[in-house]
Amino acid sequence: xxxxxxxxxxxxxxxxxxxxxxxxxxxxxxxxxxxxxxxxxxxxxxxxxxxxxxxxxxxxxxxxxxxxxxxxxxxxxxxxxxxxxxxxxxxxxxxxxxxxxxxxxxxxxxxxxxxxxxxxxxxxxxxxxxxxxxxxxxxxxxxxxxxxxxxxxxxxxxxxxxxxxxxxxxxxxxxxxxxxxxxxxxxxxxxxxxxxxxxxxxxxxxxxxxxxxxxxxxxxxxxxxxxxxxxxxxxxxxxxxxxxxxxxxxxxxxxxxxxxxxxxxxxxxxxxxxxxxxxxxxxxxxxxxxxxxxxxxxxxxxxxxx
Amino acid sequence: xxxxxxxxxxxxxxxxxxxxxxxxxxxxxxxxxxxxxxxxxxxxxxxxxxxxxxxxxxxxxxxxxxxxxxxxxxxxxxxxxxxxxxxxxxxxxxxxxxxxxxxxxxxxxxxxxxxxxxxxxxxxxxxxxxxxxxxxxxxxxxxxxxxxxxxxxxxxxxxxxxxxxxxxxxxxxxxxxxxxxxxxxxxxxxxxxxxxxxxxxxxxxxxxxxxxxxxxxxxxx
Numbered sequence: 001x002x003x004x005x006x007x008x009x010x011x012x013x014x015x016x017x018x019x020x021x022x023x024x025x026x027x028x029x030x031x032x033x034x035x036x037x038x039x040x041x042x043x044x045x046x047x048x049x050x051x052x053x054x055x056x057x058x059x060x061x062x063x064x065x066x067x068x069x070x071x072x073x074x075x076x077x078x079x080x081x082x083x084x085x086x087x088x089x090x091x092x093x094x095x096x097x098x099x100x101x102x103x104x105x106x107x108x109x110x111x112x113x114x115x116x117x118x119x120x121x122x123x124x125x126x127x128x129x130x131x132x133x134x135x136x137x138x139x140x141x142x143x144x145x146x147x148x149x150x151x152x153x154x155x156x157x158x159x160x161x162x163x164x165x166x167x168x169x170x171x172x173x174x175x176x177x178x179x180x181x182x183x184x185x186x187x188x189x190x191x192x193x194x195x196x197x198x199x200x201x202x203x204x205x206x207x208x209x210x211x212x213x214x215x216x217x218x219x220x221x222x223x224x225x226x227x228x229x230x231x232x233x234x235x236x237x238x239x240x241x242x243x244x245x246x247x248x249x250x251x252x253x254x255x256x257x258x259x260x261x262x263x264x265x266x267x268x269x270x271x272x273x274x275x276x277x278x279x280x281x282x283x284x285x286x287x288x289x290x291x292x293x294x295x296x297x298x299x300x301x302x303x304x305x306x
Numbered sequence: 307x308x309x310x311x312x313x314x315x316x317x318x319x320x321x322x323x324x325x326x327x328x329x330x331x332x333x334x335x336x337x338x339x340x341x342x343x344x345x346x347x348x349x350x351x352x353x354x355x356x357x358x359x360x361x362x363x364x365x366x367x368x369x370x371x372x373x374x375x376x377x378x379x380x381x382x383x384x385x386x387x388x389x390x391x392x393x394x395x396x397x398x399x400x401x402x403x404x405x406x407x408x409x410x411x412x413x414x415x416x417x418x419x420x421x422x423x424x425x426x427x428x429x430x431x432x433x434x435x436x437x438x439x440x441x442x443x444x445x446x447x448x449x450x451x452x453x454x455x456x457x458x459x460x461x462x463x464x465x466x467x468x469x470x471x472x473x474x475x476x477x478x479x480x481x482x483x484x485x486x487x488x489x490x491x492x493x494x495x496x497x498x499x500x501x502x503x504x505x506x507x508x509x510x511x512x513x514x515x516x517x518x519x520x521x522x523x524x525x526x527x
Contacts, residue, residue: 291516
């Protein structure tokens, strides 16, 4: 009873006080002023908040640093990629998200002066081990780029090229099957089955991107890396790629870099936020977009830094 | 975009707070009417309810517009969702004030009655809960929000008292049944006001913490 007596307003009989109260409230309502138990970047610098690790990882990254010459591009990144999940990488330009996914199939090897330290494994195998051949690695960890980049060949040959050089088929018939099933998985078969000998570049942008996805699928990857795969596409083509990502998740793990927060929210189960080369937060996508745990994540996704 | 968005948010905050002020005023008048049994005051409460209804619709339209145009996330999304729900609770509190006014109109027809239940304490706690729930929203004061949740039990206890006392009075004075039923219903309406204030407090907790605390047992806290 003591507690409630202290809270009963003494001015309940004063009707004007309600207006005054309301005015006071308006001047004091400062949105986000002391919002929630958010982590700050000063709390534990360099430590990723949230849940970067999973129980059954397909790929693991531990203490990964990437240097371009003397410049440290990403710092101390540790995160897992689970089987059959879509994980999206978000963050402002230059934050290191593309650099990071390019480590996952050693695409950074092709960049002069780029050095990767730490450990990255695929199914328990260290992909930076000297004995690893990057050609089959890049088949296992395929990549789709921002701009569709089909080979200047026919639609058929775009898809058949990979299986041919990796020796995945013994006969023309087998190769036909691989091409058909890859195009089907990429959701392109019905549109191109009567024009397989036409050049890949004759297709629309969205179709070209799906052709590139079919090309990546054809060599039987485990992980597909997508670096802003929809940024050159219209909303309809984007919607088809997003549907496709959803389908492909049954068979592959997908790591997608995107500048569209809505896209990350739509397609991924987990989201990772990068900021100035640090991996700030990793969590379930719905949690990250409703209740991020780190202030930097919240500021970025609500458009308050950019 | 951030600037446009902040301007829209500011507008929405003004609107929900002015709805809060309207509703607080109606609750205050309803409590006055319980004390004074003044049928004219009751009529005034009933006639002015449309103001609350209109403001509620405006707040909801504002929220829908912001959702459609800005697709807010994180704290911004939680704020909009909290406002949508608080908006609904405030409107319902306004309805309870109208219900009380209607009870007062019937009660006022019985000038000579043998039994009276003193609702002062219950009304004050319910009004305080409403006031504090709005203060908790403004100050993002999670401790205050949690305190409101515990106050709800006290309101329920007083309603229990009203129930047993009025039941007894009905036995003794069955000829005053209509009056006594209306008198009892006032406790029901006050209890609903406290419930809606509790909902608002829960929305404030969700807004701050990002966790839904509804349906939890607060007696363990």
